[in-house]
Amino acid sequence: MIMRMVSSKISHILVLFVLFSQLFIYGCKESDRSTIAMGLNTSPVNLDPRYATDAISYRVSRLIYKSLIDFDEKYHVIPQLAVWQKLSPTHYRFILGEKYREFHDGSKLSSEDVKATYDSVLNSNNVSPHRGSIAMIKSIEIVDFDTIDFKLSYPDPLFPGRCVIGILPKKFIYKKHDFSREPIGSGPIKILYWENDENLKLKRISDNKIIELITLKDPIVRVLKLLKGDIDLIQGNLPPEVITWLGKKQYLNVEKKIGNTFTYIGFNLEDPIVGNILIRNAIAHAIDRESIIKYVMSSSARKAGSLLPPEHWASNSNLSGFKYNPKKSKKFLKDAGYDGLTPLKLIYKTSNDPFRLRLATIIQKQLESIGIEIEIRSYDWGTFYGDIKEGRFQMYSLSWVGLKMPDIFYYIFHSDSVPPYGANRGRFKDAKVDEILDLVRSETSLNKQAIYYKNLQEYLMRSLPYIPLWYEDNVLISKSNIKGYKLSTDGNFDSLIYIQND
């Protein structure tokens, strides 16, 4: 009897549930062509270009703000808000052009706004992380409404390339406006709504199209959202096998373009084992990058031979890294005193990102085949980064994202750049490298600088403070009605300025 009573109640509940769910189905929003939604793996942290340091904040900020200059595909500096003249090695004049001259509040962008923005970054009280990159500025002088002079304390031929900070309106800087959450720039896209970190709504000024940036941390959920049609496109940060699977869907487009995210293995050169060049050479020749790229990364990467990709004007395009050669590896190991009887154990640190961890286990297996036992230790970003900065590692793997300026070599390999003074995390100290880097700093011709950098990259391949692995491709997965998205090498979102959903 109880069973009968309860089954009748259950059937009532089921009917109610179905009716209730139908109510929700009809309540669901219909797809909206006035909106383009993009799925992100992480939210922007800070949309104030004076303080933004993470890649997503930088990519979104580029849409909202405009800077004096930009870079072309070969990393040459090109005008954006302004053209420039080199009046002397320490004197640059920028003349504002016609484009992007109106801020989102309707006011006109002038040389005063440029000065206020740069003064604000240079003001030590504001603690901008970008102050160091423009520390050579001695004074900024307004010539007229459209013209501004930068005087430097020492010659810097790369100076125009440092003027990448988005320009803010002066009156809002003085009002201490919170640009991090309520950005006001002169870019083609302005902010509409950003209450929750997970949902940033932007508006394209040219056609009032809404651009929605939705943060979906779980890659599978990002894909499911795309398949359901809740979002229109995803750029990168998906497991390679998922990308391959999505490529078979007729209603989706998958595009790839070479990228400049440089992945490498770094060593602590103060460590008695990996400080030995023979051990580093053994490791370099034991890693089968071709197989990893082909089978694990679904050919979504290209082999790297240096920090800068081959298309960069200062890159040594002849370099492509080490060839996989286990015999050579074993010989290096033998020369280093590890002949198989003496076990060699190393600790490899990486982040807890599942894909990085998977790559670490593959490298672990490859090194095991030549007799190197690897213990993988993966940590959350804060701990991992802290350890790397403090030199608490033997070897680790990381990536450099969005490198554009060649003086990054000074910052990473000069002996004066050991943290906290730079990013020489491996404590690499080499007199010849220091000499080249000091020479290149004092060289005023960019062509001659390029020659120095090319030689330096060759030398670094021999001294091996890093093992270059690969440059990861940028991948776009979009619904087939999305037209006009062009992937860029540095993975920026600039195409959101003009794409359409037909």
Place this chain on the structure above:
Amino acid sequence: MNFDYLIKRFFSAVFVLFSILTFVFFLIHIVPGDPIEVMLGESARVADRYALRESLGLNLSITQQWLNYLNNFLHFDLGKSLYSNQLVIELLFKHIPDTFLLSLASLFVAILIAVPLGIFSAVYKGSILDKASILLATLGISIPNFVMGPLLILIFSLWLGWFPVSGNDEISSIILPALTLGSALAAILSRMIRSSMLETLQQDYIRSARARGITEFNIIVFHALRNAALPVVTVLGMQFGALLAGAVITETVFSWPGIGQLMIESIQKRDYPVVQGCVLLISFTYVLVNLITDFICILIDPRIHDKND
């Protein structure tokens, strides 16, 4: 329930909160990782790093920082996020409603599934239904949320199109995350209810009730279930606290902007004031829920009150 008992419980709650806050404060400060490095990156100048460290009070000794924190806390000031500069209290208030809503919905789902399942399993012990419920409970406990979540999305969002994939823009958005969280809890609860009911159904007063001709439905619902509910209510209280803090995976899968996500992100970024705020909120809720559970238990079974007296 006397006044002394309430005072005792209050002070023990304050002590628990203080201990947790102290422990977490020192723990998060001694693990490797520096918020200044994460905020400014490696390119910042040493002087700027020092200036920022000083402006945030991170240059002081850890004991001094702790004393400052306590002082501010006593003035109801939980500080500001090191990253977004938002007040911690504001951040918490922004995330609390979603977390509470999800936790309550999950509890509701768990009770909705577990109570009938537990009762049927006990009443029809050894039947197919009982075996099926064991199977369901094992599945519920074994399937991790990061599998259950996408599976539910696949079925109910993608194939059937009934609910949104993620987010919290629509009322129906809560159903799948609540099912994901609630199903695991339902599995535990249904087994508890079953064993508790089995024990209760053996009692003399149940036999007496049957002899008095009371219907089986009334015996089970009004006589047995009330007594069997005691251990279940205790577990529910504990689980509610766990739901508040432990829904990180579900929140991530469904992009649900709750406290769990906020706390994990803050730990990764070493955003000390936000971590402290989250821990305080969660432990406060735990303590409060336990207190309420105790009172409910006393209401269900007044003998507990007498024992405490």
